[in-house]
Amino acid sequence: MDFSNFTYLQEELSLIGVMVLLLIYDLFGSPKGLKHFQWVACLLLGLHTVWHALPGTGTEGSAFGGMYLNFPMGNIVKTILNIGTLLVFLQARNWLESEKTVIRRGEFYLLTLSTLLGMYLMISAGNFLLFVIGLETASLPLAAMVAFDKYNNGSAEAGAKYILSAVFASGLSLYGISLIYGTTGTLYFTDIPAHVTGTPLQLVAFVLFLAGLAFKLSLVPFHQWTPDVYEGAPTGVTAYLSVVSKGAAAFVLMTILYKVFGGLIHQWQTLLYGIIIITITLANLFAIRQQNLKRFLAYSSISQAGYILLGGISGTALGMTGLVYYVLVYMFSNLAAFGVITIVEQRSGKITIDDYNELYTTHPRLSFVLMIALFSLAGIPPFAGFFSKFFIFAAAAEQGFYVLVLIALLNTVLSLFYYLRVIKAVFINKNENPIRPFRSDNYTRLSLTICCLGILFTGFIGLIYENIHLFSFGS
Amino acid sequence: MNILSLFVLIPLLMMAGLFFAARLKQIRCVVTVGASLLLALAIGLAVAYLGKRSAGQTAEMLFTADTVWYAPLHIHYSVGVDGVSVAMLLLSAIIVFTGILASWKTEFLPKEYFLWFCLLSVGVFGFFISVDLFTMFLFYEVALIPMYLLIGVWGSGKKEYSAMKLTLMLMGGSALLLLGILGIYFFSAAAGVPSMNLLEIARTGLPVEAQRWLFPLVFTGFGILGALFPFHTWSPDGHASAPTAVSMLHAGVLMKLGGYGCFRVAIYLMPEAAQELSWIFIILTGISVVYGAYSAIVQTDLKYINAYSSVSHCGLVLFAILMLNQTAMNGAILQMLSHGLMTALFFALIGMIYGRTHTRDIREMGGLMKVMPFLGACYVIAGLASLGLPGLSGFVAEMTIFVGAFQHADTFHRIFTIVACTSIVATAVYILRTVGKLLYGPLRREYLQLPDAAWHERLTAILLITAIAGIGVAPLWLSDMIGESLSPIIEHLQ
Numbered sequence: 023m024d025f026s027n028f029t030y031l032q033e034e035l036s037l038i039g040v041m042v043l044l045l046i047y048d049l050f051g052s053p054k055g056l057k058h059f060q061w062v063a064c065l066l067l068g069l070h071t072v073w074h075a076l077p078g079t080g081t082e083g084s085a086f087g088g089m090y091l092n093f094p095m096g097n098i099v100k101t102i103l104n105i106g107t108l109l110v111f112l113q114a115r116n117w118l119e120s121e122k123t124v125i126r127r128g129e130f131y132l133l134t135l136s137t138l139l140g141m142y143l144m145i146s147a148g149n150f151l152l153f154v155i156g157l158e159t160a161s162l163p164l165a166a167m168v169a170f171d172k173y174n175n176g177s178a179e180a181g182a183k184y185i186l187s188a189v190f191a192s193g194l195s196l197y198g199i200s201l202i203y204g205t206t207g208t209l210y211f212t213d214i215p216a217h218v219t220g221t222p223l224q225l226v227a228f229v230l231f232l233a234g235l236a237f238k239l240s241l242v243p244f245h246q247w248t249p250d251v252y253e254g255a256p257t258g259v260t261a262y263l264s265v266v267s268k269g270a271a272a273f274v275l276m277t278i279l280y281k282v283f284g285g286l287i288h289q290w291q292t293l294l295y296g297i298i299i300i301t302i303t304l305a306n307l308f309a310i311r312q313q314n315l316k317r318f319l320a321y322s323s324i325s326q327a328g329y330i331l332l333g334g335i336s337g338t339a340l341g342m343t344g345l346v347y348y349v350l351v352y353m354f355s356n357l358a359a360f361g362v363i364t365i366v367e368q369r370s371g372k373i374t375i376d377d378y379n380e381l382y383t384t385h386p387r388l389s390f391v392l393m394i395a396l397f398s399l400a401g402i403p404p405f406a407g408f409f410s411k412f413f414i415f416a417a418a419a420e421q422g423f424y425v426l427v428l429i430a431l432l433n434t435v436l437s438l439f440y441y442l443r444v445i446k447a448v449f450i451n452k453n454e455n456p457i458r459p460f461r462s463d464n465y466t467r468l469s470l471t472i473c474c475l476g477i478l479f480t481g482f483i484g485l486i487y488e489n490i491h492l493f494s495f496g497s
Numbered sequence: 498m499n500i501l502s503l504f505v506l507i508p509l510l511m512m513a514g515l516f517f518a519a520r521l522k523q524i525r526c527v528v529t530v531g532a533s534l535l536l537a538l539a540i541g542l543a544v545a546y547l548g549k550r551s552a553g554q555t556a557e558m559l560f561t562a563d564t565v566w567y568a569p570l571h572i573h574y575s576v577g578v579d580g581v582s583v584a585m586l587l588l589s590a591i592i593v594f595t596g597i598l599a600s601w602k603t604e605f606l607p608k609e610y611f612l613w614f615c616l617l618s619v620g621v622f623g624f625f626i627s628v629d630l631f632t633m634f635l636f637y638e639v640a641l642i643p644m645y646l647l648i649g650v651w652g653s654g655k656k657e658y659s660a661m662k663l664t665l666m667l668m669g670g671s672a673l674l675l676l677g678i679l680g681i682y683f684f685s686a687a688a689g690v691p692s693m694n695l696l697e698i699a700r701t702g703l704p705v706e707a708q709r710w711l712f713p714l715v716f717t718g719f720g721i722l723g724a725l726f727p728f729h730t731w732s733p734d735g736h737a738s739a740p741t742a743v744s745m746l747h748a749g750v751l752m753k754l755g756g757y758g759c760f761r762v763a764i765y766l767m768p769e770a771a772q773e774l775s776w777i778f779i780i781l782t783g784i785s786v787v788y789g790a791y792s793a794i795v796q797t798d799l800k801y802i803n804a805y806s807s808v809s810h811c812g813l814v815l816f817a818i819l820m821l822n823q824t825a826m827n828g829a830i831l832q833m834l835s836h837g838l839m840t841a842l843f844f845a846l847i848g849m850i851y852g853r854t855h856t857r858d859i860r861e862m863g864g865l866m867k868v869m870p871f872l873g874a875c876y877v878i879a880g881l882a883s884l885g886l887p888g889l890s891g892f893v894a895e896m897t898i899f900v901g902a903f904q905h906a907d908t909f910h911r912i913f914t915i916v917a918c919t920s921i922v923a924t925a926v927y928i929l930r931t932v933g934k935l936l937y938g939p940l941r942r943e944y945l946q947l948p949d950a951a952w953h954e955r956l957t958a959i960l961l962i963t964a965i966a967g968i969g970v971a972p973l974w975l976s977d978m979i980g981e982s983l984s985p986i987i988e989h990l991q
Contacts, residue, residue: 439661
């Protein structure tokens with residue numbers, strides 16, 4: 023048997039290796055020994071991340087007859103996802119060590135890693151079959167993670183909501199893929215473009231397929247699950263959902279649009295045009311009214327998904343660079359915000375914006391982190407969010423979507439309004455009963471420091487953007 | 498290391514210093530040293546600049562430096578100055594210095610206050626030294642956002658409302674601006690060599706059809722910060738709620754960012770559209786000028802009076818820029834300097850008076866000249882500068898503007914020039930009325946014990962008055978320096 027194909031799968035294999043090690047540790051570790059689970063998991067994932075981020079490890083090419091593709095851009099995105107997962111792991115200690123969840127902590131890490139594996143497969147898929155396997159691998163464990171805190175009604179309900187919507191969305195997607203197979207006679211990404219002619223059936227197929235990914239990305243009108251699930255799920259899982267899962271889906275959607283549906287570019291540009299406008303505007307309008315910070319960030323992340331797609335709509339290399347860069351910056355910003363919310367929720371049980379009034383007097387550092395995270399999400403310089411927004415807008419403007427860019431820009435002003443609401447609560451409002459001082463654990467501190475460094479410096483290092491640009495492709 | 502980058506580096510170092518400063522004394526030490534360095538640097542730059550010019554260097558921008566930042570989009574960190582930017586840097590350095598003196602007594606969270614203040618200065622200085630559109634826009638936005646917290650935390654009155662209104666309106670403006678910048682970049686790239694550099698884009702030129710929609714976008718975007726009617730409403734509320742030094746910096750320098758941007762980006766890069774469409778904006782700025790002055794007449798809050806007067810004066814800056822000839826533009830730049838200095842003086846004095854009387858309502862004050870002669874005299878001087886007394890900076894600026902504006906022979910321009918001129922009368926009304934009510938008349942008993950200015954207050958006032966009188970008495974070196982740098986822009990227009 024020829025094993026040479028597996029050399030292309032190094033990253034997947036090493037992730038499976040990490041999973042197996044953790045599984046064995048979880049099974050055979052004594053209760054006392056399991057206390058070290060978090061740092062062991064972080065260390066293994068960290069090694070895995072660093073190993074595959076080093077230049078020269080990924081071999082470019084295709085394996086299993088074009089089923090699996092390994093390309094540099096995919097590796098960059100995988101590294102970004104790795105970093106995001108690592109940050110989520112670092113933040114997980116607080117909620118995972120609580121009494122109800124502590125015996126299942128190993129499961130959290132394993133489930134998370136298996137969704138990550140699913141995302142790897144989605145990214146590297148060269149065939150719709152592998153793509154579906156990846157999509158399902160990435161979705162199903164997430165439902166278990168959402169319901170992780172199963173004695174909490176909210177969490178259990180969120181899990182049920184998530185699984186039902188996820189299954190429905192993948193059903194739509196699968197139906198779309200079957201129609202694509204019916205009209206083109208193949209499932210290989212490389213062969214489909216020659217047969218895509220834009221017949222009505224193919225358009226229907228495309229729209230159905232899009233629905234599946236739009237659900238993962240929580241684009242309007244597939245966004246309804248988002249606020250409920252984000253609110254109910256443990257905050258660490260919410261962070262993972264909003265950043266890693268979303269980032270992977272956005273990139274996969276874009277590569278498939280570029281590679282497979284390149285011939286239908288005008289059709290999908292029109293479709294995305296509408297979706298982006300509705301997504302950004304509607305989510306921003308809903309975000310204004312939120313009191314619960316998790317729901318608030320849920321709507322904010324829906325609107326951010328709209329911005330992410332702004333990079334994809336151009337269909338160019340510049341757009342791909344913008345999108346990947348945006349995902350990277352969004353990851354730092356959103357995880358910083360979630361990191362603060364997780365620790366505050368864990369230590370004080372408070373989660374509404376009003377509870378955050380006058381946070382600055384008791385927690386100056388956390389307030390500072392929250393502030394730069396929100397400013398970065400709003401796209402305010404000198405934070406990285408400004409640069410990523412600029413590049414996304416530049417990519418869309420290059421293709422002449424000036425009206426779309428204008429609408430998106432006016433929406434950033436709207437979004438600034440609600441981000442400033444939180445900042446106002448933290449710095450300006452008065453509170454008779456502010457959140458009491460507490461000490462954060464070192465893991466959270468480390469993850470917040472990494473996020474802050476990312477927010478502060480990613481924008482000023484032109485090399486990051488240029489390296490991503492080097493491997494971008496487009497029509 | 499380029500000398501201009503120091504303008505950004507010093508405030509950044511000040512921020513780093515503040516981060517480690519613990520006691521109030523250390524904080525004051527850091528900011529004073531930093532601000533003095535900036536002032537010295539700005540004066541040194543002006544001297545060096547004049548020296549280079551008289552040595553016969555004719556390049557449009559001097560002290561240039563260029564580093565590639567984002568190669569795929571041709572974004573460079575690119576700096577350089579001409580006479581106009583040197584003048585603006587000088588103004589900013591003076592205002593930052595006096596602003597820090599004016600906030601000497603900040604006791605509530607001083608460290609954070611000065612941190613934001615320094616970030617604001619980073620934005621302001623960075624904006625004036627940039628030659629690259631992206632860098633310029635970056636610094637522009639850096640200057641906007643600290644305002645929210647400065648007003649929201651340290652402000653007074655309905656500060657939360659004002660801070661939010663100001664931030665959102667200015668961000669709305671910068672949204673238009675960003676679209677404009679992207680448009681400029683991609684259209685000029687289509688027409689020639691892709692570049693974000695202002696000078697290169699001006700050389701390439703933009704197609705006229707693109708200019709027609711880009712010019713209004715960019716002009717409105719910057720104009721919002723320059724208090725262009727009907728987008729001026731953030732200004733009175735914002736200035737009234739802001740703490741003293743922030744009002745000074747905001748009215749004195751930040752509003753000039755708007756005027757400078759209109760002139761440097763909108764007019765310079767899109768000369769054809771500027772000629773075609775200037776009439777729309779002349780009407781709007783004409784309204785700003787007159788409306789601001791008349792609104793100031795009916796206000797009773799000192800800060801509101803001065804804020805509306807700023808609307809009127811900054812409107813005049815934009816009005817003069819739109820006249821598109823050398824004399825009026827020269828006047829516009831002089832007006833920016835003059836208004837920057839005198840409005841900073843006004844806000845500083847108002848802050849000092851408010852600190853003593855705890856009211857800003859002129860109906861509740863009177864006779865203050867008797868108890869605080871120094872502050873009173875300074876207020877009168879500022880007022881006289883504002884209404885254009887010869888010998889002070891206001892006269893030089895307004896005279897040049899109106900002479901330049903009247904050079905247009907057509908009825909439209911003439912009518913609007915005359916209308917704008919009437920604002921001088923209105924200015925005299927509100928200034929003299931305020932001075933009369935505030936400083937003369939019967940003194941209230943509760944004000945009898947009020948002290949006159951302290952040393953740092955005196956220093957603030959004297960420094961600003963010296964600068965105002967300096968421009969008024971010897972405007973020539975300044976207007977020569979500006980005029981020289983304007984000629985390439987004027988040539989571009991013809």
